[in-house]
Amino acid sequence: GATIGILGGGQLGRMLSVAASRLGFQCHIYEPGAAPPAGHVAARVTTAPYNDLDALRAFAQSVDVITYEFENVPTASLDALEAIRPIRPNRRALAVSQERIAEKDFLTGLGLSTAPYARVTDLATLNAAIERIGTPAILKTTRLGYDGKGQARIMTPADAPAAWEAMNGAEAVLEGFIDFSHEVSVIAARGLDGSVACYDPGENVHRAGILHTTTLPARLSPGQRTDAVLIAARILNALDYVGVLGVELFVTPQGQTGGLIVNEIAPRVHNSGHWTQAGCAVDQFEQHIRAIAGWPLGDGTRYADVVMENLIGDDVAQVPDLARERNTQIHLYGKAEVKPGRKMGHVNRVIRGLT
Ligand code: ATP
Numbered sequence: 104g105a106t107i108g109i110l111g112g113g114q115l116g117r118m119l120s121v122a123a124s125r126l127g128f129q130c131h132i133y134e135p136g137a138a139p140p141a142g143h144v145a146a147r148v149t150t151a152p153y154n155d156l157d158a159l160r161a162f163a164q165s166v167d168v169i170t171y172e173f174e175n176v177p178t179a180s181l182d183a184l185e186a187i188r189p190i191r192p193n194r195r196a197l198a199v200s201q202e203r204i205a206e207k208d209f210l211t212g213l214g215l216s217t218a219p220y221a222r223v224t225d226l227a228t229l230n231a232a233i234e235r236i237g238t239p240a241i242l243k244t245t246r247l248g249y250d251g252k253g254q255a256r257i258m259t260p261a262d263a264p265a266a267w268e269a270m271n272g273a274e275a276v277l278e279g280f281i282d283f284s285h286e287v288s289v290i291a292a293r294g295l296d297g298s299v300a301c302y303d304p305g306e307n308v309h310r311a312g313i314l315h316t317t318t319l320p321a322r323l324s325p326g327q328r329t330d331a332v333l334i335a336a337r338i339l340n341a342l343d344y345v346g347v348l349g350v351e352l353f354v355t356p357q358g359q360t361g362g363l364i365v366n367e368i369a370p371r372v373h374n375s376g377h378w379t380q381a382g383c384a385v386d387q388f389e390q391h392i393r394a395i396a397g398w399p400l401g402d403g404t405r406y407a408d409v410v411m412e413n414l415i416g417d418d419v420a421q422v423p424d425l426a427r428e429r430n431t432q433i434h435l436y437g438k439a440e441v442k443p444g445r446k447m448g449h450v451n452r453v454i455r456g457l458t
Pocket residue numbers: 218241248249250251252278279280281282286309312351366367
């Protein structure tokens with residue numbers, strides 16, 4: 104059978120590997136860290152840094168197609184890989200989502216709404232940005248942020264020096280604070296033939312900057328539901344995208360596209376799409392493998408109401424109790440060490456039939 108190469112061996116790589124093996128593929132994981140969660144299920148693991156071009160070339164030679172769960176692979180490494188095998192989703196999808204300003208320029212270029220934003224390179228540009236955008240606002244590093252890391256809230260202009268300090272000299276973007284009522288995300292896929300399949304939007308609640316729960320169905324009007332799908336499809340087509348994409352949205356009473364404002368996109372399977380494992384015939388992981396392997400997509404129809412809850416840090420101690428809940432699907436990532444803020448697993452509670 105064919106072999107799928109996956110950059111990154113965390114829980115997303117692990118669940119992609121499970122789905123791939125179910126479809127008869129083998130997986131080769133490339134991961135710098137020791138004992139990656141995906142290592143338990145993949146046929147092969149290369150342990151090497153993301154800038155080791157020789158190791159990357161050998162990895163590419165050993166697979167038929169390359170995908171990723173980690174989007175911050177250096178450009179030179181991607182060049183070396185792409186010279187040997189196709190990377191799906193493509194380089195442009197990566198470039199756009201690696202850098203928050205490129206991402207917002209791309210989204211606004213499509214006519215989609217984002218928070219107002221301005222590039223910040225020092226305290227002077229931050230003060231000028233605050234003057235233009237106002238407060239409250241959020242300062243974020245343009246690269247490498249996740250789970251709310253690399254962010255500082257600015258409630259009044261007096262907070263500017265401390266916020267700039269918190270960036271540690273990294274280039275940043277100031278975003279106007281969106282007064283949203285709630286957050287939703289759309290998980291969508293595009294196949295090699297250009298067909299698109301969308302999952303129902305889920306409603307997301309964060310705790311300390313980390314996704315805590317995703318609830319299906321989300322509170323959205325029928326019009327907003329359509330808008331969410333149109334936004335995702337527009338992004339997929341514009342990028343000639345192949346694979347699964349996550350789109351995080353703020354829901355506001357007012358605004359273009361029925362009050363939906365795009366927060367950020369992720370060019371991969373997404374934590375807020377884990378509910379599809381219990382709610383759909385073809386989950387986001389199988390959908391991604393189907394797309395990058397050139398198979399037809401599953402249709403994404405939802406068959407149940409679901410609440411996905413992340414098990415973060417010590418939450419994992421609840422597993423014996425969770426195991427007694429008969430309609431709760433448990434996913435553990437096989438991480439040896441429990442750390443605060445570390446995603447150890449998740450559960451999908453199937454609430455009942457379809458609302
Ligand atoms: P992820 O783990 O989702 O990649 P991240 O570190 O990239 O997270 P963001 O998604 O940008 O961070 O922000 C995390 C959360 O902070 C958002 O889900 C939202 O709750 C809040 N937030 C971010 N930007 C804004 C904004 N402009 N206005 C209001 N709230 C915001």
